[in-house]
Amino acid sequence: MIKLKQLISLASGLLLFSSLFFFLFGQLGFAASQSQGYRSSSNLTLGTVVSTTSAGSNSLAVASLSNEQLMVGVVANSKDSVVNLEPSSSNITVATTGQASILVTDATGNINAGDNLVISPLAGVATKDTTDSTAKKYIAIASQSFNANSSTAHKVSVSYADGSTKEVDVGAIQAKLNLVNRPPNPNTQNQNFIVALISKLIGKPVNKTKLIAATVIVLTTLLITGILLQGSIRGSFIALGRNPLSKPMILSNLFRVIALSILILEVGIAVGYVILVV
Numbered sequence: 001m002i003k004l005k006q007l008i009s010l011a012s013g014l015l016l017f018s019s020l021f022f023f024l025f026g027q028l029g030f031a032a033s034q035s036q037g038y039r040s041s042s043n044l045t046l047g048t049v050v051s052t053t054s055a056g057s058n059s060l061a062v063a064s065l066s067n068e069q070l071m072v073g074v075v076a077n078s079k080d081s082v083v084n085l086e087p088s089s090s091n092i093t094v095a096t097t098g099q100a101s102i103l104v105t106d107a108t109g110n111i112n113a114g115d116n117l118v119i120s121p122l123a124g125v126a127t128k129d130t131t132d133s134t135a136k137k138y139i140a141i142a143s144q145s146f147n148a149n150s151s152t153a154h155k156v157s158v159s160y161a162d163g164s165t166k167e168v169d170v171g172a173i174q175a176k177l178n179l180v181n182r183p184p185n186p187n188t189q190n191q192n193f194i195v196a197l198i199s200k201l202i203g204k205p206v207n208k209t210k211l212i213a214a215t216v217i218v219l220t221t222l223l224i225t226g227i228l229l230q231g232s233i234r235g236s237f238i239a240l241g242r243n244p245l246s247k248p249m250i251l252s253n254l255f256r257v258i259a260l261s262i263l264i265l266e267v268g269i270a271v272g273y274v275i276l277v278v
Contacts, residue, residue, distance in 0.1 A: 038052070044062070073097075074101070104120075119135050140175035155168070214275045233254065
């Protein structure tokens with residue numbers, strides 16, 4: 001019985017420590033941001049998506065489909081950055097990583113938390129990624145939803161290359177910057193049903209490596225819980241058969257093991273969830 005209690009304490013302690021570690025790491029990683037100083041000859045609105053005028057340049061231009069490969073981030077307030085690298089000649093702060101406010105439009109549909117954002121026909125404004133998008137780079141992952149009823153939404157007329165115009169809503173939301181190259185037609189590729197389901201549940205795209213890690217932790221937790229319950233239940237029946245008079249004490253120990261097993265299982269699931277959302 002001593003070995004069983006030691007195993008329970010060790011497993012519970014490790015899982016609780018892991019949960020707290022990933023929770024604190026996840027919160028820090030989610031909130032922290034880094035910014036860089038650039039120069040611009042014109043005033044740029046906070047949240048505007050920007051690119052440099054040329055490779056290696058310190059001068060900014062409003063990002064569009066024609067210069068998105070030079071995209072560096074979104075215009076931000078230097079006070080919102082944990083790490084702020086601003087040369088003395090700079091006059092614009094650009095958030096390059098972490099959480100930031102970004103201008104968006106519903107030109108390609110309502111935006112939901114977890115959607116990948118790409119540059120829209122409106123220069124400097126992001127939009128929801130779709131299968132027919134010609135964008136070559138992701139900008140961020142939406143942390144909030146946006147539609148015509150959002151508090152920051154206002155109407156803007158957009159002119160398209162074919163000469164048509166469309167009235168859309170533009171506003172600002174919080175998003176996690178994710179400046180990486182966009183694979184061709186990512187939404188048309190075969191996607192694992194489980195990955196898609198979990199992505200929808202947690203409100204953001206799921207990294208397969210994180211999914212595997214979370215799955216291993218949850219399955220390990222289930223295994224530990226199963227071993228504890230199986231051993232405890234089996235031992236309780238054997239003990240009852242040998243000494244029926246000790247039934248109250250045996251049942252009391254059994255209920256304690258069940259309660260600890262449930263706690264360990266909950267902690268394991270929490271750790272798995274935190275890994276997915278970090």
